[in-house]
Amino acid sequence: MSLKYGILGLLNYGTMTGYDLDKAFKSSVNIFWQAQTSQIYRELGTMEKLNWVETEVIIQHGKPNKKMYKITELGKSELLKWLYEASNKDFFKSKDSFLLMLFFSGEKTVDENIEMLKKFKQDCLEYFSVLNKVDENANYYTNRIEDDTKCVYWDIVLEFGKASMTATLQWIDDSIVRLEALK
Amino acid sequence: MSLKYGILGLLNYGTMTGYDLDKAFKSSVNIFWQAQTSQIYRELGTMEKLNWVETEVIIQHGKPNKKMYKITELGKSELLKWLYEASNKDFFKSKDSFLLMLFFSGEKTVDENIEMLKKFKQDCLEYFSVLNKVDENANYYTNRIEDDTKCVYWDIVLEFGKASMTATLQWIDDSIVRLEALK
DNA sequence: TGGGTCATGTAACCTGTTACATGATTAG
DNA sequence: CTAATCATGTAACAGGTTACATGACCCA
Secondary structure (H helix, E strand, O other), rough: OOHHHHHHHOOOOOOEEEHHHHHHHHHHHHHHHOOOHHHHHHHHHHHOOOEEEEOOOOHHHHHOOOOEEEOOOOHHHHHHHHHHHHHOOHHHOOOOOOOOHHHHHOOOOOHHHHHHHHHHHHHHHHHHHHHHHHHHHHHHOOOOEEEEHHHHHHHHHHHHHHHHHHHHHHHHHHHHHHHHHHH | OOHHHHHHHHHOOOOOOOOHHHHHHHHOOOOOOOOOOHHHHHHHHHHHHOOOOEEEEEEOOOOEEEEEEEEEEEHHHHHHHHHHHOOOOHHOOOOOOOHHHHHHHOOOOOOHHHHHHHHHHHHHHHHHHHHHHHHHHHHHHHHHOOHHHHHHHHHHHHHHHHHHHHHHHHHHHHHHHHHOOOO
């Protein structure tokens, strides 16, 4: 359900092709929302039927033709409606197979689980550098937006990513200490 | 994909009905994995075909008959395989419509967004008390397990929930301060 | 000459959600 | 007497995932 609004939100910054949207998703919103290329094209199709977006085909030479998607007045009002009415209950409904696995890891040895957590720590550190790269990409998109106050929200969301990673790393260390004590 | 393993993990603690599994999900694993009742019954059906679980019907008087599900040897080996092979990449792929909404909230006024964050803070505090209730429920399930070291993992996972909530609350406060400064 | 980028999608499948159906017992 | 609990599911739909198809240009 939210994918439509993610697309509307990005189109609200400017007219784009499905291909551009795909890249925009993968280089920005990706940290808290992922969309497959095929999904984006499918949604754009249904959104055009709903009259939330309209298209214009641009003939190109040497490259495939472009289909530019533009948000309509109806689309913009749907976006605003969502911004005002969306609930936060999703936040408390995360599905995480890693935590599910850890929950049942009593079947493995303590040493094996310490190893697993150490591996996880490595992956978290790597992810941290991904977050910093997203920070750089941000400039590309935020430069296209006139109003400076709008960029604050981008930054706040990124800070969330960093804060939760920091908490996760601390939790990993605490958990390893706890497991070491069992040996 | 993980739902099957969540079911296997719980059945590994003891034989249960679909109804019991539903309750077990809702009172324990629920913080990081949610499953609908209908989904559990559907998965149990396919798992029986896969021979991961086997059933025994228990005739009851005054109550509907029970269909007890028991993990098979094959099921147990599939569970172990998953515990050893599952990756942690899901952890970095969370989908969060609240963060998506916040990202696009430059369309709203600063005051409206401060209000939204304050409301979110209230919901986070409420969720904290839910986590503590889960803590109490834990005793019911952990008492049924012989091996004490297995309960550590339950606790570690719960600690994650608390740690990330603490970090989230701190982030909310910081963000509100930041938005106040824009006024 | 082979891989990457540009640009569009379709098809099949799997998973998750919502709504509904049934029917008896038990506790307030 | 009414709502909750026990216990089983089905059906339809929405949303997400994986794999595949096409084809030209550009750079090394």
